[in-house]
Amino acid sequence: MWIGELRRRLNAQVLVTTAILLVVGFLVLLPVLFLVEESFNTGDPMAFPAETLGLDNYLAILDEDLHILTNTVIIAIMATAMAIAIGFTLAWILTRTNVPGRDKLERLMELPYYMTPLVGALAWSVLAGPKSGFFNQLWQWAGGRGDPFNIYSMFGIAWVMALFEGTVAFVMIAASMKSMDPALEESARVIGASKLRTTLTVTLPLVLPGVLGATLFVFAEMLGSFAAALVIGIPGRIYVITTSIWEATLSYPPDYGRAAAMGLSLFAVMFAMVSVYRWIVQRGSYATITGKAYRPRPMDMGRLAWLLFGVCATYIFLAVVLPLAALILTSLQRFATVLLDQAQFTLANYATALSLGPVRTALFNSLLLGLGVASVGVLVMAVLVWIIYRSQLVGRGAVEYLVMFPQAVPRMVFGLALLWAWLNMPVPLYGTLWLLALAYFTVMLPLGVRSLAGVVLQIDKSLEECARVCGAGWGYQMRTVTLPLLKPGILAAWLLIFMACVRELGASVFLMGPNAKVIAPSIVSAWASSGTELTAAMALIQTFTVVVALVILFRLTRGVTRELT
Amino acid sequence: MNASRSDARIEVSDLVVSYGEAVAVNGVSFTVGRGEHVTLLGPSGCGKTTTLRAIAGLEQPMAGSIRIDGQAMYAAGERRNVPTEQRGVSMVFQSYAVWPHMSVFDNVAYGLRVRKQSREEIARAVERALDLVQMRHLGGRPASKLSGGQQQRVALARAIAFSPTVVLFDEPLSNLDAKLRAEMRVELRELQRRLDITSVYVTHDQEEALAISDRVIVMNQGVIEQIGSPEQIYNSPRSRFVADFVGSANIIKGRLDPASSDGGLLAFEVEGGLTLRVSAPHAVRGDETEVAVRTAYIDMQARPGDNHVRGTVRQRMFHGDFVQYIVDCPCGSLIVRRPPTNLLDEGAEATLSFSPEHCVLLAA
Numbered sequence: 001m002w003i004g005e006l007r008r009r010l011n012a013q014v015l016v017t018t019a020i021l022l023v024v025g026f027l028v029l030l031p032v033l034f035l036v037e038e039s040f041n042t043g044d045p046m047a048f049p050a051e052t053l054g055l056d057n058y059l060a061i062l063d064e065d066l067h068i069l070t071n072t073v074i075i076a077i078m079a080t081a082m083a084i085a086i087g088f089t090l091a092w093i094l095t096r097t098n099v100p101g102r103d104k105l106e107r108l109m110e111l112p113y114y115m116t117p118l119v120g121a122l123a124w125s126v127l128a129g130p131k132s133g134f135f136n137q138l139w140q141w142a143g144g145r146g147d148p149f150n151i152y153s154m155f156g157i158a159w160v161m162a163l164f165e166g167t168v169a170f171v172m173i174a175a176s177m178k179s180m181d182p183a184l185e186e187s188a189r190v191i192g193a194s195k196l197r198t199t200l201t202v203t204l205p206l207v208l209p210g211v212l213g214a215t216l217f218v219f220a221e222m223l224g225s226f227a228a229a230l231v232i233g234i235p236g237r238i239y240v241i242t243t244s245i246w247e248a249t250l251s252y253p254p255d256y257g258r259a260a261a262m263g264l265s266l267f268a269v270m271f272a273m274v275s276v277y278r279w280i281v282q283r284g285s286y287a288t289i290t291g292k293a294y295r296p297r298p299m300d301m302g303r304l305a306w307l308l309f310g311v312c313a314t315y316i317f318l319a320v321v322l323p324l325a326a327l328i329l330t331s332l333q334r335f336a337t338v339l340l341d342q343a344q345f346t347l348a349n350y351a352t353a354l355s356l357g358p359v360r361t362a363l364f365n366s367l368l369l370g371l372g373v374a375s376v377g378v379l380v381m382a383v384l385v386w387i388i389y390r391s392q393l394v395g396r397g398a399v400e401y402l403v404m405f406p407q408a409v410p411r412m413v414f415g416l417a418l419l420w421a422w423l424n425m426p427v428p429l430y431g432t433l434w435l436l437a438l439a440y441f442t443v444m445l446p447l448g449v450r451s452l453a454g455v456v457l458q459i460d461k462s463l464e465e466c467a468r469v470c471g472a473g474w475g476y477q478m479r480t481v482t483l484p485l486l487k488p489g490i491l492a493a494w495l496l497i498f499m500a501c502v503r504e505l506g507a508s509v510f511l512m513g514p515n516a517k518v519i520a521p522s523i524v525s526a527w528a529s530s531g532t533e534l535t536a537a538m539a540l541i542q543t544f545t546v547v548v549a550l551v552i553l554f555r556l557t558r559g560v561t562r563e564l565t
Numbered sequence: 566m567n568a569s570r571s572d573a574r575i576e577v578s579d580l581v582v583s584y585g586e587a588v589a590v591n592g593v594s595f596t597v598g599r600g601e602h603v604t605l606l607g608p609s610g611c612g613k614t615t616t617l618r619a620i621a622g623l624e625q626p627m628a629g630s631i632r633i634d635g636q637a638m639y640a641a642g643e644r645r646n647v648p649t650e651q652r653g654v655s656m657v658f659q660s661y662a663v664w665p666h667m668s669v670f671d672n673v674a675y676g677l678r679v680r681k682q683s684r685e686e687i688a689r690a691v692e693r694a695l696d697l698v699q700m701r702h703l704g705g706r707p708a709s710k711l712s713g714g715q716q717q718r719v720a721l722a723r724a725i726a727f728s729p730t731v732v733l734f735d736e737p738l739s740n741l742d743a744k745l746r747a748e749m750r751v752e753l754r755e756l757q758r759r760l761d762i763t764s765v766y767v768t769h770d771q772e773e774a775l776a777i778s779d780r781v782i783v784m785n786q787g788v789i790e791q792i793g794s795p796e797q798i799y800n801s802p803r804s805r806f807v808a809d810f811v812g813s814a815n816i817i818k819g820r821l822d823p824a825s826s827d828g829g830l831l832a833f834e835v836e837g838g839l840t841l842r843v844s845a846p847h848a849v850r851g852d853e854t855e856v857a858v859r860t861a862y863i864d865m866q867a868r869p870g871d872n873h874v875r876g877t878v879r880q881r882m883f884h885g886d887f888v889q890y891i892v893d894c895p896c897g898s899l900i901v902r903r904p905p906t907n908l909l910d911e912g913a914e915a916t917l918s919f920s921p922e923h924c925v926l927l928a929a
Contacts, residue, residue, distance in 0.1 A: 462662040465623050468649035469656040469733075470676035470723070480675070484666045 017395045024402045027442045031417035038420050039260035048424040057261035072240040075158045076222035082162035083218050087169025095177045098298040099308045112319040116503050117164040119539045121231035123323030124160050126330050134338040152236025160228040163319045169214050176210025213280045220273040224410035226506050263413035271408045331536040349537035362517040370501035373440045374494045381448040385456050407446035415507030431513025439507045444497050455489025572599045574763040580629035582615050589615040591787035604766040606774040607784035613767045621656050622649035655729035657737040661720040665709040676727035694726035714745050734766040771811045783807050801846035805927050808857035815858045815899045830921050837895020841872045842921040855927045860902040862923040871918040878913045
């Protein structure tokens with residue numbers, strides 16, 4: 001009797017859910033617990049478990065590293081202000097005015113995302129570095145004295161962050177502007193309000209929650225941003241919290257306790273900010289967010305439209321064209337100069353980059369990891385998405401929460417956590433590609449699950465139900481209806497994950513071993529140890545490889561991608 | 566009136582469906598006879614769609630049973646719940662659910678392919694189904710390139726292609742514009758007769774329900790208010806809800822006078838010292854306080870044998886197909902709809918006249 005009852009309870013679904021909860025919990029929560037333990041370790045930082053526990057690591061932050069905290073906050077505030085200014089201006093121009101070429105411009109706004117902050121930071125240090133930076137070269141060539149341009153400053157870090165985070169702000173603010181029913185504004189106009197009055201009393205209050213949300217979100221991102229602070233901050237001796245964490249692990253002996261305390265503090269602050277952001281989005285959005293996208297009637301700007309076009313073009317120029325041009329020019333010379341009559345053109349940098357064993361393996365490893373993690377990951381994530389959003393399993397809420405958790409942890413703190421966890425686990429995974437694969441999969445979980453969920457939720461449930469009513473079993477329905485409909489979404493998620501893996505930096509810097517190098521941290525170390533010219537070549541090779549990989553993939557799956565675009 | 570047990574195709578008894586705390590369907594029982602076309606009618610949230618989905622096996626009921634051709638599809642007592650795909654019913658969805666990644670032909674052929682029919686059989690059956698909905702010329706077209714009306718036809722063809730005996734319709738016409746809806750209504754009725762299918766149809770449109778059904782089941786808040794032929798539902802509403810929801814009716818308040826009832830008719834005292842003679846289509850309890858009179862059944866000329874009420878025309882609205890008057894009477898304001906001939910002016914005196922059998926006592 002009771003065996004039958006037990007069996008009924010322990011059916012396959014419950015087992016599957018429990019297994020998933022355990023595996024995901026192991027991947028997601030365990031490293032963080034290791035990190036928490038280490039942050040209270042006041043004895044030998046390499047000892048595990050800790051010999052003595054205390055708050056010293058946290059107190060030390062306030063004691064010795066206060067200037068780092070102020071740096072971090074000042075830079076984040078400057079960068080956020082600039083990014084929101086950029087994002088708001090662009091969003092307003094591209095959604096509410098009749099700027100020429102609006103649709104094309106809107107698509108171009110994606111480009112800074114593909115550039116990545118790392119490549120952008122490298123390019124801008126070539127452009128505006130002190131002394132030999134291109135801007136200073138031009139200044140002196142034009143007869144100016146001294147070298148007025150110096151990107152290695154707090155403002156410089158903030159500038160590069162803002163340039164590349166601006167596109168995130170743009171997407172978020174544009175979404176809130178697009179989701180506003182134009183009838184809300186039109187009814188104000190009909191009642192007799194002027195354009196300006198409508199803007200002040202209707203448009204702005206309705207858009208404000210969106211802008212506020214974007215500000216918080218971007219600010220949190222800025223606090224945890226690593227690439228720009230590393231490339232530009234280290235030469236300028238300006239440390240922020242992320243670079244200090246990194247430094248702490250590089251010292252001898254590595255001060256993991258200190259790094260863990262800083263990492264967890266950063267996590268706590270970011271977590272709080274993202275929570276507030278969620279809260280604002282959920283309650284402050286009024287009725288403007290109906291899930292529907294409207295195409296608001298654009299305002300006729302007359303001749304001003306061309307000026308606005310110029311604003312958008314300037315952004316693309318500063319964030320994409322100029323950096324790329326600078327990197328290409330640099331990579332093709334023996335000594336980087338912008339004065340073409342002094343240039344000595346050469347392909348030697350590419351030859352060196354490609355002939356260096358470590359670079360080649362790093363690039364190969366990154367592509368391999370991207371392919372592997374994206375392919376296996378997408379399948380696992382598709383199952384997770386189905387469980388979370390379409391099944392009736394108990395505990396699917398817990399699965400969702402766990403899966404989304406890595407989003408709240410700054411990438412590099414998570415990398416640190418994984419480092420500490422796997423240094424101390426009896427499985428010799430540290431220093432291998434397997435650990436990197438595991439780390440990538442875990443940090444990509446929220447990205448992949450969210451983009452897949454978007455597709456799953458878009459598929460009308462009755463499309464599946466209809467297949468069942470027609471007599472199809474679950475398997476047949478999945479094969480003939482659900483999966484074909486999901487195909488474009490799965491492919492898009494695959495591409496996202498692949499790209500994110502190949503450019504991953506934050507977690508990789510901690511987990512890369514001498515025999516398991518990946519490309520982004522290799523570029524950073526080349527930047528630190530060899531010349532700008534070689535680094536530029538490597539950055540371009542990375543960018544180019546990703547582009548080629550994507551083009552090949554698009555070719556292979558042409559039929560499917562057509563539905564995508 | 567109800568189909569006898571032996572030729573009932575669908576039997577639903579004491580069905581209960583709830584979502585967490587909310588009870589969507591609360592003890593619904595009815596039968597659908599072989600070849601019969603039954604409509605579940607009611608406002609949104611009344612449980613009609615949930616009932617339909619439970620028959621299809623798309624909702625899990627809490628209690629009761631559902632039988633199709635005598636076979637238990639769901640039976641709470643036997644812990645039995647046949648999965649959707651094994652129930653052999655077919656369904657047309659409100660959103661059409663036409664698969665956008667397939668051609669029209671593939672959509673319609675789906676049920677046949679699931680049933681592993683031969684290539685020739687499939688081709689023949691799809692052609693026949695597309696013929697029936699006049700879509701044969703569009704067989705090769707991708708389903709994503711169809712208009713709303715065309716999608717609706719494809720959904721219909723797909724639902725009947727594999728010759729199911731039971732077809733369920735979930736508000737299939739609600740997304741079409743008024744003109745197309747009227748056209749499709751005629752076609753649906755035609756199709757249903759020609760194919761001899763048993764169908765259960767869900768709608769919130771009372772006109773549609775009356776026009777295309779053999780029997781109508783009016784639902785409200787998870788329970789059945791009344792079951793009957795369209796004429797019964799319209800002429801003899803049992804409750805105030807049915808009188809209000811189906812067609813337009815005047816509700817007159819008063820009380821029964823058991824002393825002066827004669828023959829089959831009852832005496833009903835209303836305000837203003839009037840006594841109306843009313844009929845009761847159901848068992849009388851004695852404490853009923855409302856009668857319903859359809860706005861279309863009130864004449865403005867006195868007819869012998871009728872109830873007569875004098876009043877003043879307060880408002881006249883010209884609707885084209887009819888004229889609507891609001892007439893102030895001692896028993897309250899009555900709405901009257903007459904053909905647009907012999908117009909009365911606002912302020913005119915009128916004698917309203919309606920026969921006792923159209924004056925229906927509502928259940929308390």
